[in-house]
Amino acid sequence: MNCEEIWELLSASLDGELSPDQEALLTAHLDQCPECRALREELLGIHQACGELAPAVPADLKERVMANLPARKVKGKVVYWKRWGALAAALILVALAAWRLPHGLLQGPEPSPAEDSARTSVTMSLKRADREDGEEADDAGEAETMGAVMPDTLPKASLKAARKSDAEEAVPAADEPASSLPTSGAYQIPRSSSASPAYGDDLDGQPESAAIFVGGSMSYAAEPAYCGVLTLSDFVPDKDYPAEEPFPGGVRYTLPAADFQALVKTLGRNADLRLTGPDIDLGAPWGLVVVINGER
């Protein structure tokens, strides 16, 4: 072993993390390498000095934490959402109509070459798999604009790329049930869905579909990015979100970023909000609300 390989063993020996074999290897090297022996002394000096460093805890820390400790139960009713209710309902109908038309309720004529070209342009710009039926270009455009992109048409190729930098892996998710989904399989959540089309416009320019992969066979890097993860013990949304997913001990809601931010704002500093981790992308158009049942 050369000296550089030994350095790692040398460091680990200070922490008592070497196996007997490694210890023997290190000792043998140190016996015949004065430079590594000197390095060991230096690192040992630093190690010992670190052991003598400890900050004085502010005397009022406990008092301040306890004084501001929020009640465990949080009612997540957000009045803000109600304002969107009527508009959302209207848009749902339009979006549903736009979706149903090309699927047999009303078969339109074959598109002209120009219409076909227009349709291709629209669908490609939205990274959506082209449909091979005889839909009207306008219908397709309208459906896209309303955000009625159905899950089964979202191409996996547009999934968010792996984010494996060391800096990101250094910030793990908190220990929360959000990471333990019940079954295996792959779920895809539409970027926007017919149940929340009012937010379609907000999602323009967001290239990736959101997907949740459950189970060990999928790469962690393929999981969706959220603009934040909010953990609540009690939460009753004012409208039905399509991505509601029960898991052992609670429920998950995937909210459009605007709704999510509104909820966070409502909760203020009481919010248990996570903004770091491999699954977080602050620019993501979705936020995840994890509702943990209080009684276990």
Next chain:
Amino acid sequence: MTEEELIHKAARGDQEAFAQLLELHQSKVYGLTLRLVGNPEDAMELTQETFFNAWRGLPGFHGDSKFSTWLYRLASNVSIDFLRREKRHRAAAATALSLDEEPDRVAPVPDRRFTPQGELERKELRLAIERGLGQLSDEHRQVLVLREFNGLSYAEIAQVLGVEEGTVKSRISRARLALRKILLADGNFSIPTAST
């Protein structure tokens, strides 16, 4: 009452039990945030945030890791998030010098090995290390703080950071060598034999 019982009670909303847990772990959590962000004021805020998050998240804590490891992960998350948000890690860490001036209030630190050296020399080295920590990358500082100041094993650090133990091992080694290099450049660390 055991820690497990305290956790169970706190998870069900018992604030007194949570206060006891807080008392047990506050010095380590505060120390961790302080080392990571570099100034007492922010560390105080982040420690509070950590315990808020812990209080909120307790019902979801199922004992997959040690409670302390879970807390350190929360603390590490809020601290790194803070550093990224504020983009101030360089400046902040440079102010971390006044932290160990009151040894009578110092919390117990594990692995306190000690060699006879002059008090002045030790103090100089400690101050140099404080400065040096501030100059390390976030990644190196994080792993070194968890090891040297919080006394976590490699396996526990791997849990906190969500990386492999082998990564922890090599990262700590690199962090130590980086710190040594900074100390040498700082001129506060005399070295009998140069080896890099």
